[in-house]
Amino acid sequence: MLVSRLFALACAALFCAYATARDNEPFSVEHLVRLQRVSEPALSPDGQWAVFTLRETDVAANRGRTDLWIVDAITKGAQPRRLTTHPENDHSAQWSMDGAYVYFLSTRSGSSQIWRLTGQRGEAEQITDLPLDVGSFQIAPNGNRIAFTLEVFRDCETLACTSERLKKSAASPESGMTFDRVFIRHWDTWSDHRNSELFVAQIEGNRLGEPRSVSHALDADIPSKPFGDASEYAFSPDSSMIAFNARIKGKSEPWSTNFDIYEVAVDGGGLRNLTEENLAWDAQPVYSPDNNLLAWRSMKRPGFEADRFHIVVMDRKSGQRRALTDAWDRSVASMSFAKDSRTLYATADHFGQHPLWSIDVKAGKPTMLTGPGRVESFSVGDKEILYSLASLKSPAELQVLNPRNGDVRELPKLNASALSAVAMGDPEQFTFAGANGETVYGYVMRPANFDAKRRYPIAFIVHGGPQVSFGNAWSYRWNPQTYAGAGFAPVFIDFHGSPGYGQAFTDSISGDWGGKPLEDLQKGFEAAVEKFPWLDAGRACALGASYGGYMINWIAGNWSEPFKCLINHAGIFDSRSMAYTTEELWFDEWEHGGPPFEVPENFEKHNPVNQVIQWRTPMLVIHGQRDYRVPYSQGISTFTALQRRGIPSRLLIYPDENHWILRPANSIQWHKEVEAWMKKWTSRRTSETGGSEGVTR
Numbered sequence: 001m002l003v004s005r006l007f008a009l010a011c012a013a014l015f016c017a018y019a020t021a022r023d024n025e026p027f028s029v030e031h032l033v034r035l036q037r038v039s040e041p042a043l044s045p046d047g048q049w050a051v052f053t054l055r056e057t058d059v060a061a062n063r064g065r066t067d068l069w070i071v072d073a074i075t076k077g078a079q080p081r082r083l084t085t086h087p088e089n090d091h092s093a094q095w096s097m098d099g100a101y102v103y104f105l106s107t108r109s110g111s112s113q114i115w116r117l118t119g120q121r122g123e124a125e126q127i128t129d130l131p132l133d134v135g136s137f138q139i140a141p142n143g144n145r146i147a148f149t150l151e152v153f154r155d156c157e158t159l160a161c162t163s164e165r166l167k168k169s170a171a172s173p174e175s176g177m178t179f180d181r182v183f184i185r186h187w188d189t190w191s192d193h194r195n196s197e198l199f200v201a202q203i204e205g206n207r208l209g210e211p212r213s214v215s216h217a218l219d220a221d222i223p224s225k226p227f228g229d230a231s232e233y234a235f236s237p238d239s240s241m242i243a244f245n246a247r248i249k250g251k252s253e254p255w256s257t258n259f260d261i262y263e264v265a266v267d268g269g270g271l272r273n274l275t276e277e278n279l280a281w282d283a284q285p286v287y288s289p290d291n292n293l294l295a296w297r298s299m300k301r302p303g304f305e306a307d308r309f310h311i312v313v314m315d316r317k318s319g320q321r322r323a324l325t326d327a328w329d330r331s332v333a334s335m336s337f338a339k340d341s342r343t344l345y346a347t348a349d350h351f352g353q354h355p356l357w358s359i360d361v362k363a364g365k366p367t368m369l370t371g372p373g374r375v376e377s378f379s380v381g382d383k384e385i386l387y388s389l390a391s392l393k394s395p396a397e398l399q400v401l402n403p404r405n406g407d408v409r410e411l412p413k414l415n416a417s418a419l420s421a422v423a424m425g426d427p428e429q430f431t432f433a434g435a436n437g438e439t440v441y442g443y444v445m446r447p448a449n450f451d452a453k454r455r456y457p458i459a460f461i462v463h464g465g466p467q468v469s470f471g472n473a474w475s476y477r478w479n480p481q482t483y484a485g486a487g488f489a490p491v492f493i494d495f496h497g498s499p500g501y502g503q504a505f506t507d508s509i510s511g512d513w514g515g516k517p518l519e520d521l522q523k524g525f526e527a528a529v530e531k532f533p534w535l536d537a538g539r540a541c542a543l544g545a546s547y548g549g550y551m552i553n554w555i556a557g558n559w560s561e562p563f564k565c566l567i568n569h570a571g572i573f574d575s576r577s578m579a580y581t582t583e584e585l586w587f588d589e590w591e592h593g594g595p596p597f598e599v600p601e602n603f604e605k606h607n608p609v610n611q612v613i614q615w616r617t618p619m620l621v622i623h624g625q626r627d628y629r630v631p632y633s634q635g636i637s638t639f640t641a642l643q644r645r646g647i648p649s650r651l652l653i654y655p656d657e658n659h660w661i662l663r664p665a666n667s668i669q670w671h672k673e674v675e676a677w678m679k680k681w682t683s684r685r686t687s688e689t690g691g692s693e694g695v696t697r
Contacts, residue, residue, distance in 0.1 A: 054414065067084050235287070281305070
């Protein structure tokens, strides 16, 4: 009953908050890049104040900047205000346990260092003045120490050694790089042979004592690269110990997912591996406030990054551990203990949503606490939980939940004014019988200023991952609202492989990239067209990125009939060459059942390069040159094949972007190119003439 009421309340708050006014200006990429982005909420210990990071975009300067904001989380009608106003970036706020200070990271000194403010006001004071950038940090519960991460050369005994070596390298006319192991680059950065190490230092007044590395004995990155953060390590409640997750590098790092949980004293002594027996992924340790338990997220299958994360709880006195959520067929994304130590709060995908859950520490029983939408992050207080919630109709905004009675209190929406004057599309979730007759979920979105008497061209969006969910969430890269604002009807399917529908459903894509997912997409397209008569199946364009880009190439050779055009961003063209040029080898090797030299037939089974002769649909190809996950040669190869076949095609290359398009000007250009391509090939005139003149058949 509580969950039903929460869903109804959330529906009213999310899907109806920004009502679409008839004939308002349609939502566009220009609106998207200018929205204020709320993240990193932190609730004060007394529950009174919510500090959060707000990113604002300076379109003229082609950059985003971040500040800290604060709002009274209890007083009705209280409005948010800036807590920091420096022109450089401030972010990652964290309260001291007594509420006296707000610590944060800032680049205002010329490098990333730790600063702090007194309470809710006052001037910021610099706490660290190190020769290297601070990557992340955690404040000890007793307020006397800080744990933080720095990138250092392992053979350097001092921080100054690393700093001087970097300066010398930058000044050298030599540009050659040498490597002795395979992980030579990651995401968008070439390795400079530094490790991110975990340091601890005493807080002495408003300065720091001598830092000591507590992870130097390990050849590992803490936090993990490229997207690890301070959630990967934690102080014990008595501030005497630190737990963290780490993966040993060596020669096997590119094909290993063996992260372990380590515990060490704050003086660096007694380092021990708590999960040595588990060769799969163990992550994000959290201590119970009563100091009795240590919990972490754990996988069971080595090498599989999309395995189910269940929760393991260890009694710190006896060392006994148990799988708390082994019977719950959901993968936990993040978690935190309640102040009474009897409950864990966690997020997990669930049928196209990403709600917050409470989990009983004794029984392991999960209870859903929030309704539709995606809980992006949360902060647990003594009595309430502060969290940011996004949906297909709203970027992340802050809410406060009382977990005892389910009451939800919305804090002022930062984007309410910006979105009140624009028309947005209304999403609707639907189901159909997909591959193997199993229920598959999808969404359709009505275009902005919808007219039921019209028929609209379809933007058929294929998500990447592939083990991610394209559900009820907000995106600043692939946002269906931009297509709805451009006059298209977005349709997107959580095909086999998507999480939130049970681990067997997620597992089913491995080794079958072009099989069940394609069948789901085909049946989902048919189901949507049949259910929603305002969809114009004769004017459809399919588009996707990463695995979605792979699927666009696969569609080109196996299911091009419904589509007037295709758009491939960062898509795989040749599965075999991809396996030898990507960086995280564990992904390809798990998905194909081994490395390509052992099972070449698996890489050829659903390889788009083998079906280029079947291609005939006009395609826009987009790639970033700093994309090391799917190297840009895959995009060049796709474009070359299209041009050589005489198929109408266009290439958009970004020398300064990675797997994602992040710069504001580039994002606007990207959307304009995509929308222009879609409109060109789905216009009624083009559709009537076939839309594929000059194609070699």
